[in-house]
Amino acid sequence: MMLETDISQLSKNPTDDQIKDAQLIWDYHQMHHELRSVDVGIGLGSHDLGVATFAAQLYRQGLFPTLVFTGANSRTTAARFPRGEAVHYREHAITLGVPDSDVLVEPQATNTGQNIVLTRELLAGQAGPVESVLLISKPYMERRAFATCQKMWPEVEVICASEPIAFADYLESIGDPGLVVDMLVGDLQRVIEYPALGFAVEQDVPDDVRIAYERLIEAGYISRLMT
Incomplete structure (x- = not known):
């Protein structure tokens, strides 16, 4: 390890x-993907609450019907998000207008590979196949998120996005x-x-x-x- x-x-x-x-x-690090409608949006947990803010914005734009936040804690986020990154992200997105029923939480992942694998498993229990996803991350994490998803979930089409800053x-x-x-x-x-x-x-x-x-x-x- x-x-x-x-x-x-x-x-x-x-x-x-x-x-x-x-x-x-x-x-x-930025992929410069053109955004379009996908089956699911996935917000990758981190120290940056801007990920949740931007994910909520994309949801409100109608780019996906379901939003998943994934992430437990790291040593750099435990103090800021004591109940876990994904949980705090979800709560923040709801305050920004995302309906409670449209936000799922994957609270166990501690690295990017687990973010992808555990989210895939979570979505397998939902209605309908997932053929395309929009990964929302920190600005400097887009390429790593893309490369990880291509490895861990190769059958899905992946688009990457981050706060435009x-x-x-x-x-x-x-x-x-x-x-x-x-x-x-x-x-x-x-x-x-x-x-x-x-x-x-x-x-x-x-x-x-x-x-x-x-x-x-x-x-x-x-x-x-x-x-």
């Missing part, structure tokens, strides 16, 4: 060049640019390494993105790397 590096470090203040490298990786605005909203860069680097490592472990399908990584990734690792953005 691969674990995040346990490292104590001060929050970094990225240089302008490091922000440019991080922007390259941010752009790569510019990288600079996302950095400001989180309030810790160094942490965001760490997370971008960690997600890219998973995109690169998970296929060999059987967790995801292979994704082409452009040379400039790999070089930016390596530079950021050398600069010490490693707190979200796996060992």
Whole structure:
């Protein structure tokens, strides 16, 4: 099992060049899929409540009739979402106008593979086949979510989406640019390494993105790397 590096470090203040490298990786993580109607929307749990906000918006736009939130807790979300990511996401979506009856919860998943597999199992007990899904995630998690779903649920058509926010605005909203860069680097490592472990399908990584990734690792953005 691969674990995040346990490292104590001060929050970094990225240089302008490091922000440019991080922007390259941010752009790569996003799939730029054209949104359309699907059978089910799936909100992937995380620290980012914006996922639930955007999922509710897409539901209200009529892109899917059923919304599933999936996710238990991680060490970074336990304090914020003590009853579990999916439960809090569901409650938030209902306050934004999504009917209670149209929101399902998968509360056990602790990683992206489980998000997909356990949601697939949950939906298998519902009426009607699922042929297409819209995965809603953090902006820098789209590509990993796509690659994971292609591996774990290959028979379904998958479209990815995230809150439409510019990288600079996302950095400001989180309030810790160094942490965001760490997370971008960690997600890219998973995109690169998970296929060999059987967790995801292979994704082409452009040379400039790999070089930016390596530079950021050398600069010490490693707190979200796996060992």
